[in-house]
Amino acid sequence: MSQQSVVGVIGFPIKHTLSPVIHNAAINALGLNAIYKTFEVRPGEVAEFITSQSKQFLGTNVTIPHKREVIDCVAELSPVAQAIGAVNTVVRRDGSEENAASTFFGDNTDVEGFLVPLRELSQAGGRNRVEGGRIVILGAGGAARAVAYAVREFGPSRITIVARDPRQGDRLFRDVEEGIAAMASGSQTIALDEAVLDVTTFDAESLSDTIRGADLVVNATPIGLTPFGHITPLPEAEFRASQIVYDLVYRPRETKLLSDARRDGAHAIDGLEMLIRQAAASFVQWFGVEMPVDVVREASAAALNEDS
Numbered sequence: 001m002s003q004q005s006v007v008g009v010i011g012f013p014i015k016h017t018l019s020p021v022i023h024n025a026a027i028n029a030l031g032l033n034a035i036y037k038t039f040e041v042r043p044g045e046v047a048e049f050i051t052s053q054s055k056q057f058l059g060t061n062v063t064i065p066h067k068r069e070v071i072d073c074v075a076e077l078s079p080v081a082q083a084i085g086a087v088n089t090v091v092r093r094d095g096s097e098e099n100a101a102s103t104f105f106g107d108n109t110d111v112e113g114f115l116v117p118l119r120e121l122s123q124a125g126g127r128n129r130v131e132g133g134r135i136v137i138l139g140a141g142g143a144a145r146a147v148a149y150a151v152r153e154f155g156p157s158r159i160t161i162v163a164r165d166p167r168q169g170d171r172l173f174r175d176v177e178e179g180i181a182a183m184a185s186g187s188q189t190i191a192l193d194e195a196v197l198d199v200t201t202f203d204a205e206s207l208s209d210t211i212r213g214a215d216l217v218v219n220a221t222p223i224g225l226t227p228f229g230h231i232t233p234l235p236e237a238e239f240r241a242s243q244i245v246y247d248l249v250y251r252p253r254e255t256k257l258l259s260d261a262r263r264d265g266a267h268a269i270d271g272l273e274m275l276i277r278q279a280a281a282s283f284v285q286w287f288g289v290e291m292p293v294d295v296v297r298e299a300s301a302a303a304l305n306e307d308s
């Protein structure tokens, strides 16, 4: 019998992650001889951890605070990881016959994970199209960076970052633009140049107008996370039926922001769907087979219900 393959997630500290439930449900459903583990790795020790693993280690997810540190541990980065400056997935690449040493590849599947539910909605047609629309991103941290990069796919007319420190929003735009410019040296021509980019604060008077005018509102802050599930980043907001409200928070699954959006008839997308889709985009790179997302959705929803 072949030896069990190992994948996992590295972070520090590492607790309350749903990733083992997601991946192990998929591994079991497919009958793979593998396991997904959590690895608590201290800052500064990421390279040593990755390079000291045996060949059974196929790669790992990467979470806070290692998404930047891990860049120095990989031989190659995907264009997305390069543009955002953050890696959430490491994949072992076996060496050649001449050089048996493995190398590691770094990707960022948060972008794909974020986009899949929106693409599916768009393919389903109907009212909730974001192409060419106005997009508001709450927060300017790591997840907001992935979202700002991702939404270019829809050719937005405006992207507004809402940050409590506006300098953080400015930095985000500058970094994402620079990252894109760096990778656009080949045949790719991708830019944020068609969109008006602006940054505002949570307490700006104009915020409610900005939210009302948006086609897609994304919460990329931890506001609303358990045990503060009764709090919303937009307590004053009234939504429109044609809007999409997307909350990256997945604990609780139905945040106050999403229930407010549903109350007003808007389309709500929860963070669990993004989490599952980013996991699926990592899984296929390690195992070469698609993640059975229906099985995983059921297992992770059950795990979240146990939480509450």
Ligand code: NAP
Binding pocket: 110, 113, 138, 139, 140, 141, 142, 143, 144, 163, 164, 165, 168, 202, 219, 220, 221, 222, 223, 225, 248, 249, 250, 271, 272, 274, 275, 276, 278
């Ligand atoms: P992060 O890098 O720490 O960024 C968080 C951002 O939210 C920062 O801009 C921060 O501003 C802002 N923020 C925090 N508390 C705030 C408050 N009370 N009022 C206003 N702004 C506030 O975290 P992240 O990695 O981007 O993650 C953000 C959230 O997305 C987390 O809840 C995470 O679990 C979730 N997430 C979900 C998925 C998924 O697959 N569903 C993937 C990634 C992330 P300051 O810098 O001023 O503190």
